[in-house]
Amino acid sequence: MSSTEGKTITCKAAVAWEAGKPLSIETVEVAPPRDGEVRIKILYTGICHTDDYTLSGKDSEGVFPVILGHEGGGVVESVGAGVDNVKVGDHVIPLYTAECKKCKFCLSGKTNLCGAVRATQGKGVMPDGTVRFTCKGKEVFHFMGTSTFSQYTVVSQYSVVAIDPAASLEKSCLLGCGITTGYGAAVKTPGIEGSTVAVFGIGCVGLSIIQGARAKNCSKIIAIDVNPKKEEWAKKFGATDFINPTELKGSVVDHLVEMTDGGLDFTFDATGNVHVMRQALECCHKGWGVCNVIGVAPAGAEISTRPFQLVTGRVWKGSAFGGVKGRTELPGLVADYQSGKLWVDQFVTHHQPLEKINQGFDDMHAGDCIRCVVNMGFNDAP
């Protein structure tokens, strides 16, 4: 039993008081976990573009004040009644895509989406409709069921998975979102083995798609990005070609169709730009090309194309968290990282302490950052 079990913990967190403003490092109170909940000491967290997107005010589910963050790694501090999937001291990764293993979605065998906590998660509250965070006497909302920008957070038992304690949490926290999202989206695509692939947007997600496509021996892996610095990154991860659309005379779609004798077998959008999503569909091969939308677009944005693109056999689909079931499959990805099969360390380009988390957001915008890992400030962190 930990000395803090059953008690409110006072700790540091980065609070987003309102949209469009920098985060504020505050002293917050974190209430004990209730039935079916887990309180986690967060040691490290990545900063994902989705945190930035919600902070910007463009997220239709955005609520403030809130503690953002969903790419964390930590240690279980205490558990509420009825929790049997993790225990105090376990090394864990919080899961923004929960897995209850008993809802209609989880039992369908068709999706990694889970219905157990998603509705309350989207409102920034725990499954019982209340919050565990307070700051300066005000209630603070949760984010994506994880809120990893706090030294301690509370999550549903369905939103956490234990991993091998021998794995570095400083690195494997990135499996909580970006790497798993891209790698899973690629390797779980039926028929991708040996095929031709185009990846739009070469950030953490895009590089992870390339990594997955390489693992599946794709014959052509074309990386597309408007940032010329991404060519070296894309080639390092396994891209066979790189295109900067701003350097082309004609359209990127025409160029890709010509390069691939009629179009790609599989394409992926990892930009969040709806115009790019259209390009990613329209460069697919007639009759069978499949476009997977992964990027998150602002509230109100819509995708469009001529229905003829679909009539002639192209498919538009999407995926969240790479189609990966977190509690069932994430420990396997951690094992793949430990064995060297899955690159993770290579994604970490920047580090910041919690006090400088806003600098981490600036790093992300600078164009040469793949992932910034934030150290939450525990001197005993492994």
Ligand SMILES: NC(=O)C1=CN([C@@H]2O[C@H](COP(=O)(O)OP(=O)(O)OC[C@H]3O[C@@H](n4cnc5c(N)ncnc54)[C@H](O)[C@@H]3O)[C@@H](O)[C@H]2O)C=CC1
């Ligand atoms: N569906 C899901 O489960 C998840 C979705 N996301 C979303 O995926 C997207 C990518 O995330 P990150 O890799 O972290 O972002 P990132 O910002 O690191 O990478 C995006 C890349 O797209 C490039 N880009 C921007 N406009 C472009 C254009 N017009 N054409 C080609 N390239 C362009 C940028 O230069 C950048 O390199 C974001 O929208 C993020 O919110 C992230 C994680 C999970």
Ligand SMILES: N[C@@H](CCC(=O)N[C@@H](CSC=O)C(=O)NCC(=O)O)C(=O)O
């Ligand atoms: N709140 C947003 C939805 C954002 C979104 O699509 N999120 C992805 C994960 S992005 C991670 O970095 C996701 O998991 N989607 C599935 C889900 O159930 O949320 C909005 O309202 O647009």
Ligand SMILES: [Zn+2]
């Ligand atoms: Zn993310």
Ligand SMILES: [Zn+2]
């Ligand atoms: Zn479920």
